Amino acid sequence: xxxxxxxxxxxxxxxKEILQVADRDKDGTADPGVVDAALVxxxxxxxxxxxxxxxxxxxxxxxxxRTWAVAIARHYLHRNGPPSYVETDYDNAIAALKDVARxxxxxxxxxxxSPSIAGGSFQGSxxxxxxxxxxLSGWWPC
Numbered sequence: 001x002x003x004x005x006x007x008x009x010x011x012x013x014x015x016k017e018i019l020q021v022a023d024r025d026k027d028g029t030a031d032p033g034v035v036d037a038a039l040v041x042x043x044x045x046x047x048x049x050x051x052x053x054x055x056x057x058x059x060x061x062x063x064x065x066r067t068w069a070v071a072i073a074r075h076y077l078h079r080n081g082p083p084s085y086v087e088t089d090y091d092n093a094i095a096a097l098k099d100v101a102r103x104x105x106x107x108x109x110x111x112x113x114s115p116s117i118a119g120g121s122f123q124g125s126x127x128x129x130x131x132x133x134x135x136l137s138g139w140w141p142c
Contacts (some may be wrong), residue, residue, distance in 0.1 A: 003046055003068075004066050006039075008070050009077075022038070038073040045097070046065060049101045064107060065107065
């Protein structure tokens, strides 16, 4: 299940615009594969930012997330260059998602709380240091 739907896109952009950008076979209906690809693309971008602070998948879709997903999917559907108002919506969505990742915006859920913040620890490994002061002795002032 994606954060937004075809109905959400139509509500924001209107049926005429969505038909213009999503009816690639010109049969008078939005192509489901085209719309699904745009919605999945939007989910991937949203998850990339939201996943920095929240456990994924989000069980409830906050209205903010739906709004951002619609803006991103709509931008994606305008493959030949979106109009300026679509570009503005997209830019605003990305800016807000960056604020979510930085913790400036908190996502609400239906009961007024917040989704669980992703926790955990970072583990890393690296090879032993090669260029240390002993190795460089005599070659470089250490």
